[in-house]
Amino acid sequence: MALPVAAADGHAPEHPSIARINDCWLEGDHHGDGDLLFANHIAVCAPHVPYLVREERALLARMVRYLIGHGVRQFVDLGSGVPASGHVHEIAHALAPAARVVYVDSDPGVAAEGRELLAGTENAAYLCADIREPEAVFGAAEFQQLIDLREPVAVLMIEMLINFPDSENPRGLVSSYVEPLCPKSYLGLSHFGDHEELDKGLNIFSRMFGQPPAVTLRDREQFAKFFTGLDIVEPGVVPVPLWRPLEDEVGHNPDRAHVHAGLGRKRVMRSVG
Numbered sequence: 001m002a003l004p005v006a007a008a009d010g011h012a013p014e015h016p017s018i019a020r021i022n023d024c025w026l027e028g029d030h031h032g033d034g035d036l037l038f039a040n041h042i043a044v045c046a047p048h049v050p051y052l053v054r055e056e057r058a059l060l061a062r063m064v065r066y067l068i069g070h071g072v073r074q075f076v077d078l079g080s081g082v083p084a085s086g087h088v089h090e091i092a093h094a095l096a097p098a099a100r101v102v103y104v105d106s107d108p109g110v111a112a113e114g115r116e117l118l119a120g121t122e123n124a125a126y127l128c129a130d131i132r133e134p135e136a137v138f139g140a141a142e143f144q145q146l147i148d149l150r151e152p153v154a155v156l157m158i159e160m161l162i163n164f165p166d167s168e169n170p171r172g173l174v175s176s177y178v179e180p181l182c183p184k185s186y187l188g189l190s191h192f193g194d195h196e197e198l199d200k201g202l203n204i205f206s207r208m209f210g211q212p213p214a215v216t217l218r219d220r221e222q223f224a225k226f227f228t229g230l231d232i233v234e235p236g237v238v239p240v241p242l243w244r245p246l247e248d249e250v251g252h253n254p255d256r257a258h259v260h261a262g263l264g265r266k267r268v269m270r271s272v273g
């Protein structure tokens, strides 16, 4: 998310990063005072956003566990943020230490911190790249060392597509990551919904900071189109808390969390004749 760095009152938190702002809400320790200040500003505009971010992290854990349970041993996380607080490699390696994970983020500070956090961790790498350049991601040494496209891969984009307006062809972008994958590979997504509560938050944010955050909210139908050509894993496209929750994870009014989640699987081609 592109964040304005100067508030309307002239106060300018230093280079807040959405990845580190998320870290504040995930109760991590990889953020600075500027990030915390900004996180608090956002929480004033949209008090439910920190809750939604925590729900998305819990979703990520459930998806990774599901994928490991279905034999996937390779993960590519696009727009990763800080690889801590229950991120992909932590969940995957707890169940399958040989699972391989590539994180990708375009924020150089976050990527540098990611590399530091992963130092000494086998089977995980952090790549600093703009995901709008898939050839650069697929061609990167980190990717080539860890990911074998002849075996199933899970591509994950958790709260990532919000960064791309329709004018940037986000469906084409998703396809460019899914097409090279072999059958039985997966695409896991979550996305803030086009809902008046989130819209209200964005409006307050705009008034406070003099410009709206550069994000695109999408309704369920628009979100579901990202899975075109894939088989959707049960329970389909649902609000994040309702995607395969553990028994003790279901809170109050989960259907009112206006963030969509879904996991699609690449079909096995059947030969004719």
Ligand SMILES: C[S@@+](CC[C@H](N)C(=O)[O-])C[C@H]1O[C@@H](n2cnc3c(N)ncnc32)[C@H](O)[C@@H]1O
Residues within 6 Å of the ligand: 001, 018, 019, 022, 056, 057, 060, 078, 079, 080, 081, 082, 104, 105, 106, 107, 110, 129, 130, 131, 132, 157, 158, 159, 160, 163
């Ligand atoms: C909302 S955060 C989501 C972080 C993470 N997926 C999670 O679940 O906590 C979005 C992340 O995407 C990164 N990002 C934004 N545009 C990007 C791009 N074009 N290429 C790669 N990363 C990008 C940002 O730096 C940020 O870390």
